[in-house]
Amino acid sequence: MLPLSSCCRHATRSLLAISDSNAICTGLPALRTQVRNYAKARPGVAKPSSHGFSKVQKKGKGGELEGTDQVAATKRKRYTAFLPMPVAQLTHPLFETDQRNGQLQLQNFHPEILTDAVTSQALAFPQNDKDPFRIFGLPRNLLVEYRILSKPCSVIRDVTIDVINKLDAASLEGSANHRLVVAGSPGCGKSVLLLQALQYSYMRDWIVLYFPRAINLVNSTTSYTYDPRTLTYTQPVFAYQTLERLLTVNGPRLEHLRTQASVEVERRGTVPAGTTLVDLVKVGTKEQALAPTVLAAVLSELGEQTTFPVLLAIDDFQAIYCKTKYRDPHYSRIQPYHLSMPRLLLEYASGLRRFARGAVVGALSSTDTTFKLPLELAEALGLPPTSSGPYAKRVPELQDYAKGLSRVSVPDALTVSEATELFDVWARDRAIPAVPNDELFLAKYSESGGNARDFIWKGLLSTLTL
Amino acid sequence: MATVGLKAFELFASRLSCRPPRLHVLALRSLTTTAATTPPPPNSRFVPPASLETMDEAQLEGDGFDVDRRSRRPRPESRRPVPPSPAFYTARSLYYDTLVQLQSALSLSRRALRAQHLLPLPPFALRALPPAQPAWANKAEMSLILQAPLTARMYKRVVMLLRELDQYERIARVADATELEDAITDITKGFESKKGIQARDTRIRAREVKERGPLDRYGRSYTVGRRKTSAARVWMIEVQKPKDSTSEPVANTTSILSSSNATTPPPPTSTVLINSVPISNYFPLPADREGVLRPLKLAGLLGAFNVFALVRGGGTSGQSGAIALAVAKGCVAHVPEVEPILKKAKLLRRDPRMVERKKTGLAKARKRYTWVKR
Numbered sequence: 009m010l011p012l013s014s015c016c017r018h019a020t021r022s023l024l025a026i027s028d029s030n031a032i033c034t035g036l037p038a039l040r041t042q043v044r045n046y047a048k049a050r051p052g053v054a055k056p057s058s059h060g061f062s063k064v065q066k067k068g069k070g071g072e073l074e075g076t077d078q079v080a081a082t083k084r085k086r087y088t089a090f091l092p093m094p095v096a097q098l099t100h101p102l103f104e105t106d107q108r109n110g111q112l113q114l115q116n117f118h119p120e121i122l123t124d125a126v127t128s129q130a131l132a133f134p135q136n137d138k139d140p141f142r143i144f145g146l147p148r149n150l151l152v153e154y155r156i157l158s159k160p161c162s163v164i165r166d167v168t169i170d171v172i173n174k175l176d177a178a179s180l181e182g183s184a185n186h187r188l189v190v191a192g193s194p195g196c197g198k199s200v201l202l203l204q205a206l207q208y209s210y211m212r213d214w215i216v217l218y219f220p221r222a223i224n225l226v227n228s229t230t231s232y233t234y235d236p237r238t239l240t241y242t243q244p245v246f247a248y249q250t251l252e253r254l255l256t257v258n259g260p261r262l263e264h265l266r267t268q269a270s271v272e273v274e275r276r277g278t279v280p281a282g283t284t285l286v287d288l289v290k291v292g293t294k295e296q297a298l299a300p301t302v303l304a305a306v307l308s309e310l311g312e313q314t315t316f317p318v319l320l321a322i323d324d325f326q327a328i329y330c331k332t333k334y335r336d337p338h339y340s341r342i343q344p345y346h347l348s349m350p351r352l353l354l355e356y357a358s359g360l361r362r363f364a365r366g367a368v369v370g371a372l373s374s375t376d377t378t379f380k381l382p383l384e385l386a387e388a389l390g391l392p393p394t395s396s397g398p399y400a401k402r403v404p405e406l407q408d409y410a411k412g413l414s415r416v417s418v419p420d421a422l423t424v425s426e427a428t429e430l431f432d433v434w435a436r437d438r439a440i441p442a443v444p445n446d447e448l449f450l451a452k453y454s455e456s457g458g459n460a461r462d463f464i465w466k467g468l469l470s471t472l473t474l
Numbered sequence: 475m476a477t478v479g480l481k482a483f484e485l486f487a488s489r490l491s492c493r494p495p496r497l498h499v500l501a502l503r504s505l506t507t508t509a510a511t512t513p514p515p516p517n518s519r520f521v522p523p524a525s526l527e528t529m530d531e532a533q534l535e536g537d538g539f540d541v542d543r544r545s546r547r548p549r550p551e552s553r554r555p556v557p558p559s560p561a562f563y564t565a566r567s568l569y570y571d572t573l574v575q576l577q578s579a580l581s582l583s584r585r586a587l588r589a590q591h592l593l594p595l596p597p598f599a600l601r602a603l604p605p606a607q608p609a610w611a612n613k614a615e616m617s618l619i620l621q622a623p624l625t626a627r628m629y630k631r632v633v634m635l636l637r638e639l640d641q642y643e644r645i646a647r648v649a650d651a652t653e654l655e656d657a658i659t660d661i662t663k664g665f666e667s668k669k670g671i672q673a674r675d676t677r678i679r680a681r682e683v684k685e686r687g688p689l690d691r692y693g694r695s696y697t698v699g700r701r702k703t704s705a706a707r708v709w710m711i712e713v714q715k716p717k718d719s720t721s722e723p724v725a726n727t728t729s730i731l732s733s734s735n736a737t738t739p740p741p742p743t744s745t746v747l748i749n750s751v752p753i754s755n756y757f758p759l760p761a762d763r764e765g766v767l768r769p770l771k772l773a774g775l776l777g778a779f780n781v782f783a784l785v786r787g788g789g790t791s792g793q794s795g796a797i798a799l800a801v802a803k804g805c806v807a808h809v810p811e812v813e814p815i816l817k818k819a820k821l822l823r824r825d826p827r828m829v830e831r832k833k834t835g836l837a838k839a840r841k842r843y844t845w846v847k848r
Contacts, residue, residue, distance in 0.1 A: 424740035446741070450776040454744045455763040457754040470760040 090152045104438075112437045114161050117204070119211050122164065122172055128425040130433045132161040133207055140210050143256045144218040147199045147323050149375070153464070158437050162200050163429050167418050171205050171369070174416075178367035179214070179317040184359045186367040189325055189389055192418035194374040195461025199323050201418060202371040209319040214366065215258045215310060217250070222324040223376055225349045226332035232347065235300075237274065241334065242348040247299035250349075251292045251306070261316050262286045268312055271305040273298050285309060300348045307352065311363045318366035320356050325370030327379040328353050329406050345405055358409040370413075382406065389415045421458025430463070440468050448473070525556040566622035569632075576635040579661050583642045583654060592649050593642075603644050609674040610636055611667035619665065636665055688807070695807035699800030701825050704788030708800035710779045710808065713742045742777040744770065748785060748797065762794035769802035769821050773812040779804070799824060 098105045114132040115121065121131075133141065141160065145151075154160040171188070178186035190198045210216045224230060230246045255262065262285040271279040271288060276298060279288055285306060292302025310318045322328070328350040334342040344350035355361040356368050372381060384402050386393040388410035393400075422430065428449070435444035442448055452467030557563070561570035587593040611619060613629045620632070639662055646655040689695050694711045716739070746753040746766065757763045770776050781801060785793045802821040806813045816822050830839035837843050 424743060428740065447771060447774075447776065450741065450743060451764070451767055451771050454746060454770075454776060455753060455760070455767055457745070457752040459754050462754045466754075466758075466760045466763075471764070472761075473764075 089148060090155055092155050095158075108158070108438055112158050112161075112433065114159070114433070117162075117207055117211075119172075119208050122169065122208065124166075124169060126164050127166055127169065128163065128423065128429050130161050130163045130429050132159050133203070135159065138257055138259075140206055140216055140218055140257050141203070143253050145220045146203075147220050147373070149461075150199055150203070156439055157434070161433060162204055163422075163426050163433075164204070165197070165201075165419075165422075165426055167201055167416065168204050171201060171416060172208050175205060175209055175212075175319070175367055175369075179209075179212070179365055181365075183311075183318070183320070183356065183363040183366045183368050187357055187359060187413050188367065188369045188416050189413050190369065190371040190416045190418060191389060191391055192372075193420045193459065195459045196418045196420050197422075197460045198371040198418055199373065200460075201416075202321055202323055202369060205369055206319065206321050209317070210257075212317075213261065214317045214319050215254075215261050216319045216321065217254055217307075218319075218321045218323075219250075219353070220323050222322050222350075222353070223327040223373075223379055225347070225353075226327050226330065226334070226344055226379065228333040228335075232334055235348070238348070240346050240348055240351060241342060242300040244296045244299050246349050247303045248293060248296045251289050251299055251303055254306070255286065255289045255293070259286060262289065264315060265309065265313050267305075267309050271302070271309075273301055273305075279305075304348075304352060307356070308361065311361060311366075314364050316365070318363040320353070320363075320366070320368045322353055322357070322368075322370040324373045324376070324379070325357075326372050326381045326385055327376070328357075329382045329385045329410065330379045333378075343403070343405070345409065354409045357413065359412055385410050385413075388413050391415070422460050422463065423458075424453070427453050427458065427463060430460070431468070434464065434468060442468070442471050442473050520560045521556060522554075524554055528553060528556075566620075566628075569620045569622045569624070569628065572620055573631065573635065576632070576639065576661070579658070580635060580638055580642070583639065583646075583658055586651075586654050587642060587645060590649065590651060592645050592651070595645065603641070603648060606637065606640055606644065607674050607678060608637065608640060609666045609670035611665060611670055615667045615669065616665070632665070636662055695804040697800045697803035697807060699796040699798065699803065699824070701795030701799060702788050702792040702828060704785060704792035704796040706783050706785040706793065706796035706800045708781060708783045708797060708804055710781050710801065710804035712808070713744065713778060713780055715742060744777055744780055746781045746783070748783045748793075757790060757794060759790065762790055765791075765794045765798050766801065768819075769798060769805050769816055772819050772821070773805050773809065773815055775805055775809065775812070779808065795825060 095105055095108055112132075114130055117131040117133050133139075135142070146154065171190075174186065174188060190201050192198050206216055206218050219225070225243070225246065230243050232241045232243050234240075235242045265285045266282050267279065267285065267288060268281060270281045273279060273291060276291065276295070279291055288302060288306055288309070292299040292306070310316075328344050330344065331341045332344050332347060332350070334347065336342050345354055352361075356363075357370060374380070380394050381391065383393045383395060383400055384406040387402075388407070431444070431449050431452075434440050440448075448468070448471070451473075452463055452471065456462035456467045559567045559571050561567040561574075564570055584593060610616070610633055613624055613626065616629055616632060617624045622628075624632075639658055643655055643658040643662065646652075646658065692711065694709045697708050697710075699706045699708065744767075748756040748766075753763055753766060757766070766781075767776070770779065781804075783797045783800065785797055787793075788796070798821065802816050806816065806822065813822070832839055
């Protein structure tokens with residue numbers, strides 16, 4: 009059950025107060041309705057956890073998903089994503105820990121070396137404190153994969169070079185004509201391609217905003233409140249988290265930018281023109297209720313400036329075009345364009361809002377079957393629709409939001425050289441349970457038909473051959 | 475020693491007449507005639523003691539081969555007729571005579587082979603002999619040959635002896651002992667019939683066709699496999715090697731798979747399509763996928779053939795098993811040398827297990843209803 013929004017609660021109480029006072033004035037007996045006191049989050053309470061250290065909840069903040077290890081550890085307990093033991097704890101000689109550390113020597117992913125000569129090569133993603141992967145997070149299956157491997161890496165393919173060329177073109181033009189959607193069969197490498205594009209643009213001094221699991225915007229896991237000013241449902245917590253992450257990753261670049269126009273913020277007055285974007289973001293992070301407005305303002309400011317190109321990367325792109333799991337007071341499902349965060353993303357994806365320099369890149373995902381590729385998006389991209397027929401309904405608003413999207417098709421199968429490189433990475437990292445010989449490679453490549461996810465997960469990691 | 479044995483055997487073999495009926499007809503005739511003076515034909519061997527007195531010494535010595543020296547006694551002057559064979563009173567004399575003759579032939583040929591150190595052969599040598607291709611007469615024809623109604627047991631006795639003789643003949647053939655081989659052939663060819671020869675030729679032709687594994691004009695094999703209620707038809711064709719080695723973009727990293735630092739072309743890979751769908755889409759379970767490709771893996775033919783299968787009936791693992799059997803047969807069709815490997819791995823055997831029927835009085839095939847004490 010979703011909690012009642014704070015404004016609704018206040019409204020009820022004020023109504024009751026008014027009615028009571030009216031009753032007293034007119035001499036009628038006062039309304040004796042129940043006033044319910046909902047439990048409030050008590051800040052500053054330290055809950056003892058089994059790890060022996062306490063997690064202190066800061067007031068008003070939701071905590072980053074991939075932030076400190078302490079927070080991450082307790083969060084992981086709940087989310088049950090695979091977490092391997094640290095290599096240093098494997099002291100038994102059977103684990104051959106001394107031979108594990110220096111095995112995987114890969115070149116670093118750097119924009120300068122990304123040319124056709126480097127296709128079918130694996131490059132390691134850099135790992136720092138403010139890395140977009142750490143801060144924004146990763147799709148769940150890729151998170152588990154990078155936990156099994158010793159370091160996050162990926163194989164450069166021809167599509168990678170295509171997308172990078174398109175991003176280079178987009179850095180000069182705007183996002184109006186550079187709205188890409190990465191599509192392909194399940195498990196072919198769409199999310200990884202998006203990660204490569206993200207890393208590339210981050211290293212090229214773009215301002216990046218990445219939504220690794222856009223499904224969390226629409227599956228009713230984050231709080232929502234009705235905003236009578238915009239007549240939409242805002243998602244303050246998610247907006248607040250997005251602002252925090254944007255600030256952490258792009259802080260130094262946002263320092264250089266200043267607002268062109270004053271920004272009106274409800275109940276806090278206006279933020280004058282000329283303030284740094286960092287300060288504007290901090291206005292939103294101080295109070296969750298203001299976060300949606302501030303986020304929209306920050307993005308529009310970023311859209312107008314031309315100092316840095318902006319990348320808006322969205323995984324699970326099809327989820328923002330599906331009917332959400334949120335319910336309105338009539339218990340009907342809310343459309344995505346009636347929620348603040350999906351609406352914002354839809355507006356940038358459709359070109360209604362644009363970045364003067366930059367691009368919008370989305371990646372489809374078929375993992376979650378409750379948010380399948382909708383008909384409107386499938387038709388706009390030229391993909392075979394999942395549901396069709398003469399009686400299939402199309403929502404005109406979503407059709408408008410899907411206009412002008414261009415498709416980037418990822419090939420269904422890895423080429424043999426790409427698969428060889430991938431196999432090599434896993435073999436050198438000692439992550440394959442079987443003996444890594446050419447028989448295993450050929451067998452698993454044939455069984456998976458070249459599909460990357462099947463090759464690794466159902467092939468190399470699921471095999472019972474020794 | 476060997477020559478003595480051979481010579482004796484040859485003589486003995488020449489004694490074995492190819493037309494026993496005539497001999498015994500004459501013998502019978504001789505028995506039925508009242509003329510006491512007609513001597514028994516020179517080829518008869520057994521002379522009852524009572525008749526010995528009637529025969530001359532010269533006649534006895536003229537045989538040249540004495541079966542029973544001890545029975546040489548002065549012949550009485552009685553005129554009792556001599557049964558032509560010791561088995562005369564069995565009413566199946568030719569049959570028993572033939573058995574005795576075949577057993578003697580066996581022991582003689584055994585002796586001859588042993589003298590040439592060809593017996594006893596070690597098991598690997600026995601297995602390496604050319605296969606037996608018998609053309610024996612069937613029971614009815616053998617009854618005609620041996621002039622006696624044969625039961626199955628009687629027929630089997632004859633055939634067992636003939637088989638052993640045939641084995642010795644094959645050993646002699648392989649060892650280039652032509653005289654012995656011809657001698658045994660002389661004996662055994664009397665027991666072959668036209669029908670048997672025809673049947674043998676058909677069998678040989680069928681086996682050749684089966685061994686060759688017909689490939690059609692495009693070089694595709696077509697094989698069928700079945701498992702439970704699934705049936706699969708599989709076409710396998712060789713992967714075309716790219717003529718231009720520089721066509722594919724080559725990885726220039728040193729990897730575990732590449733043998734040298736030089737840029738090598740990527741290896742060919744097998745594509746498997748099942749009902750026109752790639753195997754990764756058709757079989758989501760890794761076990762089913764591995765089962766389909768197991769014959770290629772064991773035979774070392776991964777990347778050598780592309781597989782196209784049409785499968786129908788049953789469930790996922792049944793269909794996977796059917797395709798695996800058909801793929802194994804296809805491998806044998808293309809590369810007959812891998813047959814022993816796949817046979818050892820039991821991949822060429824059609825799994826005979828089917829769903830067991832439900833029985834009356836039981837809840838399912840084996841499950842019983844709950845036992846109630848009262």
